[in-house]
Amino acid sequence: MLRLTSPKMALDGKIAVVTGAAVGIGEAIARTLLQNSATVVLLDVNDAAGKAVVEDVTKQYGEDKALFLRCNVESEEQIKAAFQKTVDTFGGIDILCNNAGILNESEWEKTVSVNLLGVVRGTYVALQHMNKLTGGRGGVVVNTASMAGLGPLVSCPVYTATKHGVVGFTRAMAAASAVSGYGVRCNAICPHFVQTDLITNIKSKLGQFSHLDDATNQMMENTGLLTVSEVAESVLELVMDETKNGDVLMILKQGKQYITFPSMQ
Ligand SMILES: NC(=O)c1ccc[n+]([C@@H]2O[C@H](COP(=O)([O-])OP(=O)(O)OC[C@H]3O[C@@H](n4cnc5c(N)ncnc54)[C@H](O)[C@@H]3O)[C@@H](O)[C@H]2O)c1
Numbered sequence: 631m632l633r634l635t636s637p638k639m640a641l642d643g644k645i646a647v648v649t650g651a652a653v654g655i656g657e658a659i660a661r662t663l664l665q666n667s668a669t670v671v672l673l674d675v676n677d678a679a680g681k682a683v684v685e686d687v688t689k690q691y692g693e694d695k696a697l698f699l700r701c702n703v704e705s706e707e708q709i710k711a712a713f714q715k716t717v718d719t720f721g722g723i724d725i726l727c728n729n730a731g732i733l734n735e736s737e738w739e740k741t742v743s744v745n746l747l748g749v750v751r752g753t754y755v756a757l758q759h760m761n762k763l764t765g766g767r768g769g770v771v772v773n774t775a776s777m778a779g780l781g782p783l784v785s786c787p788v789y790t791a792t793k794h795g796v797v798g799f800t801r802a803m804a805a806a807s808a809v810s811g812y813g814v815r816c817n818a819i820c821p822h823f824v825q826t827d828l829i830t831n832i833k834s835k836l837g838q839f840s841h842l843d844d845a846t847n848q849m850m851e852n853t854g855l856l857t858v859s860e861v862a863e864s865v866l867e868l869v870m871d872e873t874k875n876g877d878v879l880m881i882l883k884q885g886k887q888y889i890t891f892p893s894m895q
């Protein structure tokens with residue numbers, strides 16, 4: 631295939647928004663998209679860390695390639711403002727990575743609000759800008775689910791529910807978009823355990839299920855930990871491969887695999 635640009639230029643001119651981008655998987659996603667020439671807007675509630683990432687990547691990729699905006703994905707108002715600022719500043723949105731997420735089985739309603747409702751809010755507001763039927767130029771949404779979106783994590787029933795919801799919402803949105811002609815692809819990643827802040831001090835996050843932390847820790851020991859870069863590379867694959875819509879990519883230490891779901895026909 632004749633490449634008109636180098637692979638690293640593949641996202642030149644594309645505008646990406648990444649939620650939960652200040653640290654962890656989201657930061658790695660943002661950096662990987664920047665490495666591939668996208669312009670990236672980083673959204674997070676951690677101002678200090680988010681601004682530090684932008685300061686660092688600006689040295690590497692130049693001015694006007696990255697912007698941090700404080701945005702709590704629990705707030706539709708803040709999401710609308712951040713996305714409008716993105717469009718006003720850079721001219722549109724081509725890529726959305728709904729990545730922000732927490733694990734807290736005590737504050738389980740907050741976990742639902744961030745992990746599931748935040749993905750719905752982000753997708754619906756982004757569609758107002760990306761949908762070809764309403765003046766957008768199409769694009770792709772990649773949602774960060776989890777292996778806990780494919781099977782139960784015994785110590786985190788609500789977290790598990792949110793991630794199952796992200797997988798189901800992603801697949802349904804992909805189908806709705808394809809049938810409606812929105813021109814927006816929707817995919818999800820399901821990583822196993824990744825070395826980030828989210829998996830530190832697990833016992834303190836399990837609430838009434840804290841007595842089950844041994845089971846989870848044992849699973850973690852058995853499987854090993856993914857790096858954030860390994861996860862970000864999978865997000866890049868789903869962004870770049872325009873054949874991917876409604877796809878769910880499971881990411882394990884020993885490799886990655888697209889999930890096949892039972893046919894509804
Ligand atoms: N670490 C893992 O083992 C693992 C595995 C699979 C999936 N995930 C998922 O990956 C995503 C990122 O998690 P991580 O491991 O990088 O965690 P992390 O705690 O290192 O980073 C999460 C980021 O999201 C931000 N955030 C939290 N609540 C927010 C909100 N309301 N609005 C905006 N930003 C918010 C945090 O400030 C932080 O910067 C989450 O959705 C998580 O469920 C994590």
Ligand SMILES: CCCCC[C@H](O)CC\C=C/C=C/C=C/[C@@H](O)[C@@H](O)CCCC(=O)O
Pocket residue numbers: 733775776777778780781782783785786821822823824829832846
């Ligand atoms: C308490 C830590 C929470 C980390 C949450 C992250 O999203 C990472 C989730 C990682 C692994 C989840 C594994 C879920 C496994 C279940 O699907 C189940 O199949 C496991 C049953 C035991 C087994 O079959 O090995």
